[in-house]
Amino acid sequence: MYLRHFSLREAPFSITPDSAYFYAHDGAQAALNMLLVALRSGEGFLKIVGEVGCGKTVLCRQLLKTLQGECVTAYIPNPDMGPDDLLMALMQELGIEVSPRAGRRPAKRQAPSRYELLNTLRDCLLQHAQAGRAVVFCIDEAQAIPLATLESLRLLSNLETEKRKLLQLVLLGQPELDVKLSRPEIRQLLQRITFSEYLGPMAAHGVPAYLVHRLATAAVSDATDTQVFEPDAAQLLARLSGGVPGW
Structure with a gap:
């Protein structure tokens, strides 16, 4: 869904x-x-x-x-x-x-x-x-x-x-x-x-473009709307995450 x-x-x-x-x-x-x-x-x-x-x-x-x-x-x-x-x-x-090398015994490999x-x-x-x-x-x-x-x-x-x-x-x-x-x-x-x-962490000003990039990469087509996050929401994400994508 x-x-x-x-x-x-x-x-x-x-x-x-x-x-x-x-x-x-x-x-x-x-x-x-x-x-x-x-x-x-x-x-x-x-x-x-x-x-x-x-x-x-x-x-x-x-x-x-x-x-x-x-x-x-x-x-x-x-x-x-x-x-x-x-x-x-x-x-x-x-x-x-x-390849294992031959041991002293013929059947033994080392x-x-x-x-x-x-x-x-x-x-x-x-x-x-x-x-x-x-x-x-x-x-x-x-x-x-x-x-x-x-x-x-x-x-x-x-x-x-x-x-x-x-x-x-x-x-x-x-x-x-x-x-x-x-x-x-x-x-x-x-x-x-x-x-x-x-x-290091991503600069705060780069977070909005990063969010768009992730959405565009996962999009079904070029027509998919990637402007999902409002500017204030993107800046809040940047502040709370400290610019670390994995957090």
Whole structure:
């Protein structure tokens, strides 16, 4: 009834992150521009930090969508795992098949060692580099990465040729990520991050256009009325939400 009444295909204000609803307000566009320029310049380690609900996941998906056909991409939405598991997840994202090695007994197979996994990953990355393809690895909710796994990411960033990085990493997380990166035991990782951007709340003046954008994206047709919110109502939403779309 709700959708029919407003001539909508789907709920326009669902909290599910969908790149179709990406709204390029000043902060989001600045963050996306930074990521695209840095990645296209070959930078190895990038970071986006923002509060809960400010649109980091939607930004990440928009980045992956923009890079489609231009780069090989890998995406991990839940990085709360050990170094070996994260490495395996990355390899799975890149379509790398990992075969168990033969054990001492003919019938027994063993998991590959980390050394073997890294060699297999490096071979794959070299093949992409030789074909002129950059490989971008995006990690969402990066504040959840254990310290040991963060250190393993630093080591992954060492994969390079004389001219370029074989793997470019993008971390997206809540402010707790900065707290974690400031710890002295992983200070070397912080030094590797060449570009960083803060994704903050939307400016109040941008909220009315954001509401129209969401309604237009969900509309059945161009004839759907997207001027649903009166100016006073839009400004009240901006004030009560603090400009955070996810609140």
